[in-house]
Amino acid sequence: MHPPVDPIIFEIGPFALRWYGLLMAAAIIIGSTLASREVARRGQDPENFWDMLFWIIIPGFIGARLYYVFIQSPRTAEGIGYYLSNPLKILQVWGGGIHIFGGFIFGGLALWLFTRLRQLPTLVYLDAIAVSLPLAQAIGRWGNFINQELYGPPTDLPWGLRIDPNRRIAPYNDLSAYPESVRFHPLFLYESLWNAIGFCLIFWLSERFKAQLKPGDLSLVYLLWYPLGRFFIEFLRTDSWFFPGTPFNMVHILSFAAVVTATVLLYRRHRPTAVKT
Template identity: 75%
Template sequence: MYPPVDPIIFHIGPLALRWYGVLMLTAILAAALVASREVARKGEDSENLWDMLFWILIPGFLGARLYYVFIQSPRGESGLGYYLQNPGEILKIWGGGIHIFGGFIAGSIALWLFTRIRKLNPLPYLDAIALGLPLAQAIGRWGNFINQELYGPPTTLPWGLRIDPQHRIPPYNDLSTYPESARFHPLFLYESLWNFLGFAILFWISRRFQKDLKEGDIALLYLIWYPLGRFFIEFLRTDSWFFPGTLFNVVHILSAISVISAVIGLYLSHRPSTTQGSNV
C-alpha cells in the first residue's frame, strides 16, 4: 500500500486546498446528513441539529487538537517538544494530528450547553450524532493516509504501508535499520474499517430494534463499539506516549472507562423493574 498524491490539491495564491481538509469536510457533512435524518425520524426538528453543528465543530476540533498536542503526541523533537518550541504550530489542524477523545470532551460540553440554552432533550441528538459519528471517523481517517501518519510498527503483511523517510518518527527514521523498502501497519485503515463496520451495525440496530431501544442507547452502544476497537489498535501506535515500562497509554484508560461505563448504563436502563404492585 503506497501513500497517495501530494497532500495539496492546488494553490490559489497563498491559500492551499488540501486533501485532509476535503476529507474532513466530507466526513462532517456525511455524518450531519445521517444525524439530521435520524433526528427527524424521532420527531425532533432537524434544524436544531444543523444549528448545533456550529456549537460543536469549533470546540470539538480545538479540543481534539489540544488533546493530541499535549497528551497524545510523542515526546521529543517530533511531538510535544516541537510544539512547545513552536507554539504557532499548535492550532494548525489542517496539518494533521487531532484526537477523537479530545473532540468528545469539548464537543460534549458544547452540545450540553446548546441543549440547555434551547431547552431541548439532549438524548435524541446524542443518539443521532452517535449514529453518524463512526461514518465520519471512517471517512476522515483517510486524511491520515494522505498525510502519512497514524501507522504502526514494521510489518511484512501484504497491506503494509510505505512511509517516506521525512514522515517517519524515531526509531523508524533510521534508514540503516528501517530502509525505505520497509512497510508499516496501516492503523488508519484498521480504524477506518472498524468504524465503517460500527456504522453499519449501529444503523441496523437502530432500525431492527427501534421498538426496544430507549433514548441514549445508540450513544451508549457507540461508546462501547468505538473505544473497544481503539483499545486494541492503541497497542500498535508508534506516535503515542506510553506509561513507562508498560504497553498502555492514556487512551487505554479512557477507552476502558468508556466501555465499562456504557455497559453499566445500558444495564441500568434495561434492567427489569423490581417494583411489584401490591395485592389488596
C-alpha cells in the same frame, strides 16, 4: 500500500487546499446530513441540529487539537516543545494532528450546553450523532493515509503501508535498521474498517429495535463499540506517549472507562425485572 497523491491538491499563494482538509469536510458534511435526518426521524426540528453543529465543531476541533499537542505529540517529530516555541503552529490543524478523544470531551460539553440553553432533549441529539459519527470517522481516517500518519510497527502482512523516510518517527527513521522497503501496520485502515462496521451495526440496531430502544441507548452502544476497537489498536501505536515501563497510554484508560461504563449502563437499562407473584 502507499499514498498515491500529493497531500496538497493545489496552492494559490499562501493558501493550499489539502486532501486532509477536504476529507475532513466531506466527513463532517456526510455525517451531519445523516444526523439531521436522524433528528427529524425522532420528531425533532433538524434546524436545531444545524444550529447546534456550529457550537460543536469549533470546540470539538479545539479540544481535538489540544489533546494532540499536549498528550499525543511527545512521540512525534514536533513534540510539545516545538509547539510551545511555535504557538501559532497549534492552530494549523489542516496538516494533521488532532485526536478524537479531545473532540469528544470539548464537543460533548458544547452539545450539553446548547441543548440545555435551548431546552432540547440531549439524549435524542446524542443518539442521532451516534448513528452518523462512525461513518464520518471512517471517511476522515483516509486523510491519515494521504498524510502518511497513524501507522504502526513494521509488518510483513500484504497490506503493509510504505512510509516515506521523512514521515517516519524514531526509531523507524533509521534507514540502516529500517530501510525504505519496510512496511508498517496501516492503523488508519484498521480504525476506518472498525468504524464502518460500527456504523452498520448502530444503524441496524436503530432500525431493528426502534421500539425497544430508549433515548441514549445508541450513544451507549457507540461508547462501547468505538473505544473497544480503539483500545486494542492503541497497542500498535508508534506516535503515542506510553506510561513508562508499560504498553498502556491515556487512551487505554479512557477507552476502558468508556466500555465499562457503557456496558453497565446498558445492562441496568435493559435488565429483566423479576416478576412478582
